Amino acid sequence: MRKLRTIAPVVAAFTLFASVTITGNATAEEARYATFLPPKNPAVEYGAVPFMERVEKDSNGEMSYKLFAGASLLGGKNMLHGLRDGVADIGQIIFGYFPSELPYAALVADMAIYGSFPPAVTAAVTEFNFLHCQGCLDGYKENGIVVLGSVSTSPYQLLGKEDLSTVESLKGKKIRTAGALWSRWASYVGAVPVSIAGDGMYEALSRGQVDVIMQPVGALRSYSFWDIARKATLLNLGTYRSWGIYSISLKYWNSLTVPQREILMRNAAIGLIQTSKGYMKADEEVTALADEKKLEFFEPSDELKKSVEEFLKADRATVVETAKTKYQIADPEPLMDKLVELIGKWEKQFEPIKNDDAAMADMLWDQVLSKVDVRTLGQ
Secondary structure, three states: OOOOOOOOOHHHHHHHHHHHOOOOOOOOOEEEEEOOOOOOOHHHHHHHHHHHHHHHHHOOOOOEEEEEOOOOOOOHHHHHHHHHOOOOOEEEEEHHHOOOOOHHHHHHHOOOOOOOOHHHHHHHHHHHHHHHOHHHHHHHHHOOEEEOOOOOOOOOEEEEOOOOOOHHHHOOOEEEOOOHHHHHHHHHOOOEEEOOOHHHHHHHHHHOOOOEEEEOOOHHHHOOHHHOOOEEEOOOOOOOOOEEEEEEEHHHHOOOOHHHHHHHHHHHHHHHHHHHHHHHHHHHHHHHOHHHHOOEEEOOOHHHHHHHHHHHHHHHHHHHHHHHHOOOOOOHHHHHHHHHHHHHHHHHHHHHHOOOHHHHHHHHHHHOHHHOOOOOOOO
16 A cells, blocks of 8 residues: 555644735745635645645645635635636635536535545545546536545534524524535424525624524534534534535646646545544534533434434435436436445445544545546546
8 A cells, every 4th residue: 555644743734824824915936725714614724724734845845825714815605716717726615505517516415414424425425526426527627627535524513502402493493504405404394594605604693694503513613603602402414525625726737747736636635534534623622622611512302313314215306306407417316326335335444444544545545546647637
């Protein structure tokens, strides 16, 4: 097995923040890395920042980046078009925001409740995108981007100002959902789904535009939700996995040499695993601060848990029909079955090494990313 370089210690990421999170005009030598997420979000803290540091080191300084965090350059809902047009060179895209442009990625988003171990879901969706979904690759190319894999968050929970552990407590509540699947579930339990971009969640919650935010527990800190909402119902509503934290403008990709592209790809393998584990770590850290921050965690009632199971059984037909009619995917079920199969495969493979981030990154590289021809990717 070919070993990737060891994942950089977390302390290095914190050290680097001082120099890369300041927004402004990038120099001629620096490429622009845009995210709508705040600096403390795991996709930035564990994903973007260490990735930039490793790439600069591996390229002997030939490739360097300036980070524009917190939607300072591009927001969540204009990220795709901004990368296409060269406003940024690398960005973090929520594919669910663009179902018309990226229908196959939207199908993946509609299957968010399958799988529970973030690194395994990360590897499964990355393999699916590169090796089993030509429609995914075609969609990226048509929209002027190259995507170096997908990453999974930790499970989504219900964050708000109230105990939301029963079906009755959710009726009429305005829930900021993260995609069509969760919007359908919210309606199923009698809540009101609200669509708001990630960079607008805090304001919406503080102003009462929404009552509940659907996010991992770690978001209480990364988005500072715990300043205004300190209750979390641990319903485990699946993970978000249809997004690319290393989405690259084709204009920038085409300017790189083959060795430079390989540097990006190799470091993506490390970064994808590091980020998915970062979401888990963020949840653990926030949970440990429960007393200090006066946080309360609630277990869902059996009725509420059963509602999720019943919803999933009924919703598969909706996913299939939506894929056919809205996304124009003629035969979505084999793709859906393949993704579920891959999640099971990676959960089994990662089980013996689930506490070894470097070993998981090596396996992802060996089985998936090393097989991608960077010379033709995006062409």
